Amino acid sequence: MAEKRAQQKILVIHGPNLNMLGRREPEIYGHQTLEEINNALQARAEQLGLRVETFQSNHEGEMVDRIQQADDVFDGIIINPAAYTHTSVAIRDALSMIAIPIVEIHLSNINKRESFRHTSLIADIATARISGFRAQGYQLALEGLAQLLSVVP
Ligand code: DQA
Numbered sequence: 001m002a003e004k005r006a007q008q009k010i011l012v013i014h015g016p017n018l019n020m021l022g023r024r025e026p027e028i029y030g031h032q033t034l035e036e037i038n039n040a041l042q043a044r045a046e047q048l049g050l051r052v053e054t055f056q057s058n059h060e061g062e063m064v065d066r067i068q069q070a071d072d073v074f075d076g077i078i079i080n081p082a083a084y085t086h087t088s089v090a091i092r093d094a095l096s097m098i099a100i101p102i103v104e105i106h107l108s109n110i111n112k113r114e115s116f117r118h119t120s121l122i123a124d125i126a127t128a129r130i131s132g133f134r135a136q137g138y139q140l141a142l143e144g145l146a147q148l149l150s151v152v153p
Helices: 034-048 060-068 082-086 089-097 136-150
Strands: 009-014 051-056 076-080 102-106 128-131
Touching: 009 034, 009 060, 009 136, 034 051, 034 136, 060 089, 076 136, 102 136, 128 136
Parallel strands: 009 051, 009 076, 076 102, 102 128
Antiparallel strands: none
């Protein structure tokens, strides 16, 4: 009989200004707060048999530190780098170093917005991307990642 695998762990990283969700441009990002999004993620993770840890920072270097520490500890990352999506070579480089699957997520559809948001510096190193489903996208990202992780190579 196959050995039961240890519970898989997912790190969810929220970038700058996402702590303001609920109050921040709700016509673009929706009305849900970050706390509500994180609580919903925890609930779904429990149903899926996963563990989720969430982290938010307004600081690029703190996000880099967290990514560097993730490789040996987590089985996958869901990341919304927010504005750093479009500017941060440092976050791209940190994500490039780790071997676990990465899901890029955006609440809004970044390709439908201003042209400076059309470029994602992590798009070509992410395993998958979800963009435009607002808060619901986090649930979809978790479900997608759970499926990816359950596939036996
Ligand atoms: C965002 C899109 C970014 O362009 C923006 O800077 C954000 C949030 C999104 O989730 O839609 O802060 O990543």
